[in-house]
Amino acid sequence: MEFYPIKGQLQMKKVEPTNEKDLWLLHHLTMDEDVYLNPLKVEAEERQGFLWNLEEETFLNLGYLEHDELYGSAFSIYYGDFPIGFLDISGILYTPNSSYVDFSYALIKEARGHGYMRDTLRMVSDDILGNRVYCLDFCECFISPFNPNSIKVACAAGFSRDTTREESKNAILHCYTKKRK
Secondary structure, three states: OOOEEEEOOEEEEEOOOOOHHHHHHHHHHHHOOOOEOOOOOOOOOOOOOOEOOHHHHOOOOOHHHHOOOOOOEEEEEEEOOEEEEEEEEOOOEEEOOEEEEEEEEEEOHHHOOOOHHHHHHHHHHHHHHOOOOOOOOEEEEEEOOOOHHHHHHHHHOOOEEOHHHOOOOOOOOEEEEEEOO
């Protein structure tokens, strides 16, 4: 699978079910309590993670491997030859007045705090919003208000909170969008 360059040694490629490094990454992130929201830990103070079980659910639909688009695909983020993170980009979503994609992301602990996800989100969202074929209006991320590091990353990549996209003022997840210029 081809790599998509981000910046310097930072790059990403679609997650492949036969790639040992991709499988290691998904397992590593799923085992990380800061990433995986384990439904077995039902007490609010025990629930730490924010994403689904990447190891089990990433390969439920492999259709993304059959197209070259950024949309509707799960990616492994690499620094050189080493996998450091995950980025999921939804298929194109539509409302009566707009079209957009959702992002979900995570980095392994050792890669956090170096700007890798900020650079990845910035580059990928800029490329998606600059695509004149699809003319998407915005990209969005839903982030827990209890995940300040993820909020900081999204804002540094050009996203800002959009309360109009949240279901209520007491939303469990806050919406951060980056709009086409």
